[in-house]
Amino acid sequence: MSDWNALSDEAFRAQAREYFEREFPAEYKFLARRMRWAECRDWYQKLSRKGWIAPNWPIEHGGMGLSPTKLLIFYEEIEHAGVGRMPDQGLTMVGPTLIHFGNAAQRAEYLPKIIAGEAVWCQGYSEPNAGSDLASLHTEAVLDGDDFVINGSKIWTSMAHDATHIYVLARTDKQARKRQEGISFLLVDMKTPGITLRTIRNIAGHEEFCQVFFDNVRTPQSNLVGELNQGWTIAKGLLGFERLNIGSPRRPLQAMEKLEALATARGLMADPAFVERLTQLKLDLADHNSLYRRFVDQVRRGESLGPDVSMLKVWSMDTYQRLSELVLEAAGEYGVMTGDVDFDGTAIDVLAPFYNSRPGTIYGGSNEIQRNILAKYVLQLPS
Amino acid sequence: MSDWNALSDEAFRAQAREYFEREFPAEYKFLARRMRWAECRDWYQKLSRKGWIAPNWPIEHGGMGLSPTKLLIFYEEIEHAGVGRMPDQGLTMVGPTLIHFGNAAQRAEYLPKIIAGEAVWCQGYSEPNAGSDLASLHTEAVLDGDDFVINGSKIWTSMAHDATHIYVLARTDKQARKRQEGISFLLVDMKTPGITLRTIRNIAGHEEFCQVFFDNVRTPQSNLVGELNQGWTIAKGLLGFERLNIGSPRRPLQAMEKLEALATARGLMADPAFVERLTQLKLDLADHNSLYRRFVDQVRRGESLGPDVSMLKVWSMDTYQRLSELVLEAAGEYGVMTGDVDFDGTAIDVLAPFYNSRPGTIYGGSNEIQRNILAKYVLQLPS
């Protein structure tokens, strides 16, 4: 394992660029949808073997331990090369959670499997009709011998049809005084009997989400993360990681790559009115990077994330949407053609950023909810 | 009195342009602040003699009875010639109110004086600390013999220091069940003993507002408009006129005139990025005209204005502010110089639209309040 942080930024960028461009399978470059596990397993494991699968994890757990600046370079090069989005819940959510809240046995069991690509995780949070009101959950888990027995259903579970494991928030004390109390955080193997799936097509026609049904699903007590009935604390900690992840500049960067390619292909870089708007967005993204580095630095120093991390998510997803809308506008009549459109030899799926950027203001707590959180906990405005 | 509506639009525009450009005193053209009565009395009375002082009033009361299209042309030419804003509460508020809610004696007494410029009105609505919560008013009027005796104070009264009369909302029944009940609408001569004034300088340093104090001020019962304790109904009707007035394209037009003059003087019309933004605002204004005509037509057909007129005010003042902000941006380093700035022979006060456009989103019920009204009464959203 190298100390990537010791390299100069330029050298690190050059290595990453060269590697991604050479090694990432051409047929999946700039894919309009998220990659299916079958499509990306090889790539995942190749990255894993190179030691590059977990850029944000500490080195002792198999990560790269990158500094904020290096991490941003890494992301920029991933997007520059058009590397597709893999099922990444294990890397962005479960891993950091187990590192912070799990016990030694859980870390030993699960972290290496995530690094190796042997376990693919999905998130069992939202429930039908609950929307952003996460604490209203009804799925329940009852201790029966050494197992929890789970009943209920989760929805909007991204890529559950490719997952080997799911982490679930379930109600373990129905008598709790407040809705946030009496919830526990459980790990579940997707092969457990009693789990069934229904896939849900998204607006772009892709099977991205699932509803996951739990019918007397048993998971051993050892899969309880943290204390019984204290799951909300973990979920909140996890939300910090989620917001940092959704708040990273990766997705806007992806759209910016497309926008610049499109603008170049359509000769828009000679149009001052377009360049003005592009520049505003470029600065929005550059400044987003600066703010992101601040939060990544905080995590890297071992500090926990406060409610202020919500601002990253709000800005990231708003910027992403604004970028995707300018892509469509810049594409003009091409902006309504589905699939790859050929612009003098450059193939661009102009609709993909538009569709892909829509859910970001909804999931992980809608941007409205994030603003409520910021108003209450950061600005301390009265309710 | 001519039937101006019988003229072609072009002929009417030509007449108005020629007249305003020739007759309006050059020293007051494009004045940065509202005109004081001493400055505009002659002009007011000249317009009155020509029959042009009340473009929106019915002909039978001394108005021009203009069609919506003609009215817009009239306003456009006023702004094109840089005619200053006179104390206009009599024309825009009191007149229409008395026509709708006043009795014959009140109409006979007050309307001709407004037309002749013998009475200058101001508005006694807001009270200290009440803000947009108009119904919270504390000023009270008690019937004593044939007079109401008024005690209390009104604030943010524009140009009260030039007014000969004030219309006042006062509480006449303190036992009323709801805050909106027990309020009456009274007319008061400003020379009445017991009235004192304090002027308030605005952000631009101009004496625009006043606080008006009432200390046992007597006004005859005949100055009660409408029924006793029913003033809220009149106030609401009046708010419709106010919103139509503030919602007219006059003020944004004023800023657009400056913006175009500035852009021409600074060579910005050759900058496609600027032209793109200018065009968006031009269309925002043109489309505003279309919407405004719809409401003016409604008034002209004798229909009363519903809560939907609030949308005109919101759009008008938002557009005005956006225009004023582009003026500053387009002025660059000149955009922070006070007073008239010379742009190769064209003198433009670039800061004036900025300052003048600020209160429009606050007074007459802030834009936030207008949106609340629209949500509740037009969209019928739950509260």
Next chain:
Amino acid sequence: MNQPDNSHAELLAQSVSAYVQHGADLPRVRALAQTQLEFDPKQWQELADLGWLGILAPESCGGLGLGLAEVAIVAEGLGRALTPEPYTPVAVLAAAILTPLAGATLPMAILNDLVAGLATPVLAAQEQADDFSAQLVATVATPQTGGIQLDGVKSFVVGAAGASGFLVTAHHEQEPLLCWVPGETQGCHVRLIPLADGRTAGEVRLDHALVSEAHILARGARVRELLDRALDYAQVITAAELLGVLKKTQEMSLEYMKTRIQFGKAIGSFQVLQHRAVDLLIQQELAAAVLAEVIQEMSHTPMSVESRAMAASRAKARCADAALMITRAAIQFHGAIGFTEDCDVGLYVKRAMTLAAYLGNSRAHRQRYARLAAVGHQEAA
């Protein structure tokens, strides 16, 4: 153009309302990606039977000889109903080109068939992206024994999937021509490109396509005049379709906001969502006001070519922007459900997008408006 006849307008509004209520188009639209049935002959015949295809066409061709106001009522309804058939391309754009030519035999015959639902002529004039005025004509017309040979490629031909033939622009030496090219003409190849809303745009390739001399419908400066007028009409009526789309979407959002409960309250009680809905209401009302005024102006006021184009651009730009804003916001209002294929909102989002791009997006229309305004400004100065 006739004076507006309120009885016509009322009758039309009633039949349109009945059609929309019936709601038969939505399931068809949802299935488009599978069925490719954007042009359903049965459905088209229904439109013909309702008399809607002939609103602009003269009575001599079986039409109603009415104007933009009436055709806009239908278009707004079809926007609401999300009807995928090419109403505007055929019954407005093609009909408006053919109507002034209806004195001649062939145009009259095509119009007759158009009104009856038997012919679906579609304009194939544009050759380059975003050249929605179809100024650029590289397509060549060469006189040959037996007629005129056409060579060139026409793009962004919306409605091509159901077209019985094409109104094609071409040049012979310096002279512009407008020709009728039946779909079955040898050398006329249509490639369909799928669009976001499940419909298609055609690329019409003319490869030594030979039509008889009699198929030349117009030539010279007349071609430009016909095109300009018809394109302005089609832009305005597309704006009307967009108005239907956006009004219906806003209704769906408001309905959802009143019934969807979160944190124990209807989400429509949250002030932030209320104000957003209000800002969209203002956009809706601006769009409606502009469209009504532009139709009024174009129907009753003598207008220069430039003023007419500016008016059309104003309507298209506002209605397109309002529709995009309202449909995108509808996804957010609906939350996760709004992002699923099952939710109707997505269908409206996509239709708004294709209509907004059709015949020039709002940016292109603002640019045209600015260009024409600058010319007007110089002339006035």
Next chain:
Amino acid sequence: MNQPDNSHAELLAQSVSAYVQHGADLPRVRALAQTQLEFDPKQWQELADLGWLGILAPESCGGLGLGLAEVAIVAEGLGRALTPEPYTPVAVLAAAILTPLAGATLPMAILNDLVAGLATPVLAAQEQADDFSAQLVATVATPQTGGIQLDGVKSFVVGAAGASGFLVTAHHEQEPLLCWVPGETQGCHVRLIPLADGRTAGEVRLDHALVSEAHILARGARVRELLDRALDYAQVITAAELLGVLKKTQEMSLEYMKTRIQFGKAIGSFQVLQHRAVDLLIQQELAAAVLAEVIQEMSHTPMSVESRAMAASRAKARCADAALMITRAAIQFHGAIGFTEDCDVGLYVKRAMTLAAYLGNSRAHRQRYARLAAVGHQEAA
């Protein structure tokens, strides 16, 4: 530039905080329109005594020889305090020009006096509006008996009201010169133009202004280098001042929102106002993050002239936009009271405006950024 010394930074932060708390500048600023005392020698001496004028200047001139990070701490505080004195023009812009020249006698003497508060040199380079890089130099330097004669007009000289003299750019034949022109030089006329915040910008007219040969501080390409670096510094430090202005204003708004009651509730409980305040918070945090990063880069990373300019533009553009947004919103949050002269908000609005325009507004900086990015792009390709 030295490594950042946290002890220095902490001490500075403490003294700045004490200065801001004292709050003596606000009444002065409010009275500016009457007093015209934007440069109060007593106040200036206090800044000198605090050591703040000499942060950038070398120790050999009595300065601290520190960097942007430390000077930004002071500037942010002065932004908060609304201090009208020309701190950035003198202690950053002029000091950054003079520091690399401090080996020579005259610059060292001026710097010495600057640090002590005895001299207030101000750059007079710009000749045309919005040419904030001062590229254009029509001012002519002509050798004469007894020295160099300068003729030309310099505009937008912020700080001219209190200037003891000017750092003037001029051309002799093709060669650029940088000259020291003491304020009392015959033929040096200053006209003050009032700005929105009660301060002034000077127009410096040089009419046969004669200075000795020894007053030529630099010549040739060195002049451009000195100017570019110092202007970038001054832009970044103006951004820091803006950050102080915007943070203080946001605090005032939040405080008001928590205490002002309407309809029986604190207005800060209304969701629409909460979300607006949050969006402004995000702008504030973006501004702070960008500024911190840019200062870090400019202090510790070897940068090309282009990268340095891009970094400076990024900081200035974001801080200016954030400050304008936050101060304008503050008027709305405060309601009618926010629109009165009596309310402090207006003072912050106006200072934000003048600082945002000083050395290029955000639009100008975005344009410079785009221009330099395009050049970088081409070189990389």
